[in-house]
Every structure is written in C-alpha cells, then in structure tokens.
Amino acid sequence: MTQGLFIIYTGHGKGKTCAAFGQALRAAGQGLRVCIIQFVKSRACGELTALEQLSGSTGSVEIHQVGSGFSWRDKEMTRFKESALAGWQLARDKIGSGDCDLVILDEFTYLLHFHILSPGDVLPVFTQRPEKMHLLVTGRDPGEELLDAADLVTEMREIRHPFKKGVAAQKGIEW
C-alpha cells in the first residue's frame, strides 16, 4: 500500500528546514517533481543556490520564497500577512493543479500562529489534494488539528543549541 503522505516536521529544534530540503533532494533524485514554498525565510540560503543547479535526469525542484520576513511592528506585520496570503494562494494552486509529486510548505505554521489562516481554511485543501501527492509542512507548534490529519509527524526536539553558548549563526550551517 502506497499513498501520498502528509508529513509534518515540527518542534523547536534545528533541522526542520534542512530535513525538508533533504526530502526535496531525495524526491528529485528519484524523478519526482517538487515544489517548495518558503513562507518566512527570504534571504539567499545555501540550499537554494545548490538546488537551483539540479537538472538533467533528476526530477524538478521549483522554489518560491513568499515570506517577506516578519516583525511585531505593525507595518511589517501587514506586509507579512499580504505575502503569506499570496503564498497560500500559490500553495492552493500548486496542490490543486496536481503538477507536483511533493509540495513542501516551509515554515507554514506561522500563518496559523498569527491567525492569518485557521485550520478550517487549510485542512480541506490538504486532505482533498490529489491522492498520490505528498505534502510536507514544517514549522513550530502546528496545532492538534493539523497533527491529527498528518500521516507522519517528527518532532525536532532541541537538546542543545550553540546559540546558548554564544556561538553565532554561521554561513553553511544556519543558512
């Protein structure tokens, strides 16, 4: 029995986005068509530069960065909401089209935290996707309703993090 899986990588530890991109790499290497929509990160990450070079015999990877970053300051929050909703529209189109085998919504759960979307908005779209399509959502605290709907959930639990020892974020490791 095989089926399209709804996967959630959550938790407060490091590794969610890395695992999502590793999953994209694995899927593309097996000839799958992958679409990644990043809802928060918007700077040039190493994984983007690298993935853009994939071509040829592997499947395809398309990446959309819709996150304009976010801030508690009012103006930026308005901009974040707008870009998030545009990203959600793109996600709905990609999921509905059936043109991808794996859709990755990176840092998507922020849209639920900030009440830009509700579980009632997103779950019908997720559960009524094409039968063979895999869906991977990352982000902290997705909430019970999303967790209940998922087929596979891994919590990336922080055991130790170097920021707490005063080590700065480093190129190639954190971005």
Next chain:
Amino acid sequence: MTQGLFIIYTGHGKGKTCAAFGQALRAAGQGLRVCIIQFVKSRACGELTALEQLSGSTGSVEIHQVGSGFSWRDKEMTRFKESALAGWQLARDKIGSGDCDLVILDEFTYLLHFHILSPGDVLPVFTQRPEKMHLLVTGRDPGEELLDAADLVTEMREIRHPFKKGVAAQKGIEW
C-alpha cells in the same frame, strides 16, 4: 564567535538523514566542501543521485557509502564490521586532512551500538579535529559521552509514522 560545530541528529523519528543531506546542500550552496560517509545505507538513494549533479559555483560534496548493510546473521555481521572499520579509517583520514569544511557521518552510532568502536576510540578524533571543521553525526542513541561532547543536538522524535498504518516505504520519501 564562530567555530566548527559538532552536531548530532538523533532520535527514533524520520528525518535524520534527510536533515543531514539538507545540511550538506546548504553548506555546498555556500561554497563549503562537504564529505559524507554513510555507514549503513548502501542502496541508491535519491539524494545521492541528486547531489552528484551539484557542481559549478557551489562547494563540493563527496559521498562514500561504506555500509554493506547489516544483519544479525553472523556472516553479514562480520562483513558489516569490516566495512564499518574501513569507513571509520576513511572518516579519520578526512577529519585529519582538513580538506573538508563539513564532515557528515551518517548512521554512525550503529558502530557504537555493536561495540565495533567505543566512545574512547572516537571522541579524541572528533574533539581534536581542525578548529573550523563542522562535524555532523546521525543515528539513534549516540550515548551520553557523544551527547556531552556535542555543540548542537536535535532529537528527531517519532510522533506518528505511516508504517504503523500499513503504508509501505515509498520511493522519493524513504529512499
């Protein structure tokens, strides 16, 4: 303050190897030289096919699969030990040479579980590596001594897994 980090991705949940390959992708995209040694997996994974296509402006990724698979049957266990020890020699050479910016030892902790190596064998090599070199180890139950020596530890905790519902491993998702 920046420094070479010793990172462990552990836990019984899915995502450790994906996160390691995502990390390799990120690092390579930032121009770092990455060396991956896989101690257990030996079949053609999608991520390998994909990573092999990376070239050009990104850093380099070299991948060595030293694991011949393993089994509780005596003969295979002997072969696994031999290949594991050869892999460890390769890891020591790579770490000692300083030719890489990130060394990834995927599923390395099995060598400790099966008492092929002890923490006393590996920790001096890990802690005396070149100062700027990042080291990433994946695998279940690394043990207290490795955990204590690490700068960053994430536990991939299994919350839900589709195998338990009878869904088979799928190309592009599990390999």
